[in-house]
Amino acid sequence: MEILGISGSHRKGNSEILVKKALEVCREKGYKSEFISLAGLDIGYYGSEKNDIESILDAMVRAEAIIIGSPTYFASVSGKLKSLFDWSLLLRKGYKLSGKLGGAIAVGGSRNGGQEFVTMQIHNWMLLHEMIVVSDKNTAHFGGIAVGKNPGDVLKDDIGIKTVENLAVNIIEALERRQ
Numbered sequence: 001m002e003i004l005g006i007s008g009s010h011r012k013g014n015s016e017i018l019v020k021k022a023l024e025v026c027r028e029k030g031y032k033s034e035f036i037s038l039a040g041l042d043i044g045y046y047g048s049e050k051n052d053i054e055s056i057l058d059a060m061v062r063a064e065a066i067i068i069g070s071p072t073y074f075a076s077v078s079g080k081l082k083s084l085f086d087w088s089l090l091l092r093k094g095y096k097l098s099g100k101l102g103g104a105i106a107v108g109g110s111r112n113g114g115q116e117f118v119t120m121q122i123h124n125w126m127l128l129h130e131m132i133v134v135s136d137k138n139t140a141h142f143g144g145i146a147v148g149k150n151p152g153d154v155l156k157d158d159i160g161i162k163t164v165e166n167l168a169v170n171i172i173e174a175l176e177r178r179q
């Protein structure tokens with residue numbers, strides 16, 4: 001079973017660090033993982049040239065669980081991630097993501113910068129695909145929520161890292177309950 005992690009940032013920054021941290025926990029529990037960063041990929045917008053989008057959609061269909069991390073931009077997901085969400089309309093025909101587990105990670109430069117709204121947007125996207133939304137084990141809120149401005153800052157946010165690890169733990173436990 002494969003767990004896919006997607007970083008929705010345009011740069012190799014905090015979202016990438018956090019998504020990779022979640023995947024590391026999944027691998028420690030014996031699961032395969034795949035990581036996709038939208039940084040450097042040509043996503044365009046729904047209806048534009050497809051370019052890099054098809055391989056990402058294929059990876060989503062292959063995965064058993066999908067963990068999505070995004071920077072908080074004006075209390076919303078990044079524009080790049082929103083474009084990916086729009087493109088995923090192509091998977092809604094036939095509900096190709098139906099029943100997959102999903103978890104959200106958000107990072108923002110401020111303590112109360114809108115990370116919870118970002119996780120909610122990611123969760124809404126998952127719900128519209130008939131996915132099953134998973135929270136973080138024990139800390140049990142909205143998934144991984146961290147604070148950091150410059151790349152690497154999140155490594156100092158112990159509580160944020162813990163929520164990311166706990167999200168991965170809950171996804172693994174949910175996968176195991178289904179077997």
Ligand SMILES: Cc1cc2nc3c(=O)[nH]c(=O)nc-3n(C[C@H](O)[C@H](O)[C@H](O)COP(=O)(O)O)c2cc1C
Nearest residue numbers: 009013014015071072073074075108109110113148
């Ligand atoms: C255009 C823009 C808007 C931002 N808006 C917010 C915001 O609303 N709340 C917040 O806490 N941080 C905000 N930030 C800070 C980023 O969320 C923060 O730098 C984060 O670590 C970026 O993630 P990344 O390193 O994965 O790119 C914003 C940054 C940019 C560039």
